[in-house]
Amino acid sequence: MSDALRRGxxxxxxxxxxxxxxxxxxxxxxxxxxxxxxxxxxxxxxxxTDDNAPHRRPVKVIAPERLKLKTAQGEVLxxxxxxxxxxxxxxxxxxRRAVIVVHGRLRDAxxxxxxxxxxxxxxxxxxxxxxxAPQIMTTADAARHDLPTAAARWKNExxxxxxxxxxxxxxxxxxxxxxxAALLSDxxxxxxxxxxxxxxxSGGAQxxxxxxxxxxxxxxxxxxxxxxxxxxxxxxxxxxASIRLRYVVANPSSYLYFDAQRPVNxxxxxxxxxxxxxxxxxxxxxxxxxxARAFEARYFGRRxxxxxxxxxxxxxxxxxxxxxxxxxxxxFRLERGNNYFAHLQRRAKAQNLTLRHSRVEVPGVGHEAxxxxxxxxxxxxxxxxxxxxxxxGEAMTAPK
Numbered sequence: 001m002s003d004a005l006r007r008g009x010x011x012x013x014x015x016x017x018x019x020x021x022x023x024x025x026x027x028x029x030x031x032x033x034x035x036x037x038x039x040x041x042x043x044x045x046x047x048x049t050d051d052n053a054p055h056r057r058p059v060k061v062i063a064p065e066r067l068k069l070k071t072a073q074g075e076v077l078x079x080x081x082x083x084x085x086x087x088x089x090x091x092x093x094x095x096r097r098a099v100i101v102v103h104g105r106l107r108d109a110x111x112x113x114x115x116x117x118x119x120x121x122x123x124x125x126x127x128x129x130x131x132x133a134p135q136i137m138t139t140a141d142a143a144r145h146d147l148p149t150a151a152a153r154w155k156n157e158x159x160x161x162x163x164x165x166x167x168x169x170x171x172x173x174x175x176x177x178x179x180x181a182a183l184l185s186d187x188x189x190x191x192x193x194x195x196x197x198x199x200x201x202s203g204g205a206q207x208x209x210x211x212x213x214x215x216x217x218x219x220x221x222x223x224x225x226x227x228x229x230x231x232x233x234x235x236x237x238x239x240x241a242s243i244r245l246r247y248v249v250a251n252p253s254s255y256l257y258f259d260a261q262r263p264v265n266x267x268x269x270x271x272x273x274x275x276x277x278x279x280x281x282x283x284x285x286x287x288x289x290x291x292a293r294a295f296e297a298r299y300f301g302r303r304x305x306x307x308x309x310x311x312x313x314x315x316x317x318x319x320x321x322x323x324x325x326x327x328x329x330x331x332f333r334l335e336r337g338n339n340y341f342a343h344l345q346r347r348a349k350a351q352n353l354t355l356r357h358s359r360v361e362v363p364g365v366g367h368e369a370x371x372x373x374x375x376x377x378x379x380x381x382x383x384x385x386x387x388x389x390x391x392x393g394e395a396m397t398a399p400k
Contacts, residue, residue, distance in 0.1 A: 056156060058144030061110045063135045069152070069179050073169035076152040078176055081113040083120075083131040091189055096128040098184050099197045099382055100177065102136075102204030104369070105157060105319060109135035112204075115370040116382070122374060123383035130190075134176055139166055160206050161276035162214070162283045172285035174211050181217040185224035185243065192240075195231060199248035199382055201369035202319065210256050210276055212247040213299045214286050221245075230356055231303040232392060248381045250307040250372045251333050253321035255340040258296045258347055262328040263339040269324035277325040300348050304357040305381045305390060308337040310397075311366040319367075333367065341395055348393075358390040362398045376400075 063079035101116040103109045113133035120126055142153040152165045164170030184190055200208040218228040221243050231246040257278050275282040279292045312333040330336035341359040348355040365371045372378050377388035377398040
């Protein structure tokens, strides 16, 4: 085992959870890299400016905790930061909310853990919130840090669309979220957990948006004997056996569309309907679930909040998706987000479906994860603070 995986001393005991056999006999444990089982905090911050730094360089920092995914093929490891050390096996009765924050293309989970932690502290909800920041590794990261063969790694940016890992087994990056949902559904560990929030900015938001469409968190929670609820729906009657789910998507470069119409007509673009811009030829994680047509209605019923920076309007941003499939969605991120929400509203109306999504423009903010999450509506979306009334099915401008 490498020094990166030894950091903090010996491994603590690990919790194993088995999800649905239909899901590849997937399970998850969290092992702490700290002998005293103290909450983990990131080491000195890696030098990075969101997605603008070269994203194909190996990461400088590997997170100390280990998510252990047990698959039918064998166990794989995913590094992570956590605000509560979970390897000590102690129940956490005070935790009522879990927020899973996903890094961007730089895979700088340390930075995202820190900026989400600042927003959490400002919200005043630290005592009741578990913050987890998984770190999705590439083959270059694994080679640079001499990670063990059990460490999951993806080729370049394929993890953004839920592609299978290159090693040690073909695990989808979506399965990381399934496994975290399984962990959090254990009532012996989290007897009072009420809500799970999946949140991300930029590149990570592309992954979370697709997961909100095709993810199995609902099925995993049901398999644990609990009742998944779209956050805000039936909250008055949701009991102790319920877990509310919410997805927060901030400033992604692109979205998954449900028909062939695009805001910009690029007749030559053959890729605009293919996965991850459309549902044609999706990844194995998706095909294993059967009829893709069912995804749309299910997605509309899930609670999704789109946070869009009012100043995220650079058509030449270094991390903007400049493929024809991306360009077909609009010139820059704010425009693409507005266009996508209009697409959802149109599709929901045509099919007489209730849209449980909200679009929030945060004025004066560009492509800046920290300012997005620390804004009034950012803290409301992640930590349920007051001051931003986001009505399902509607678009709004956030208060300053």
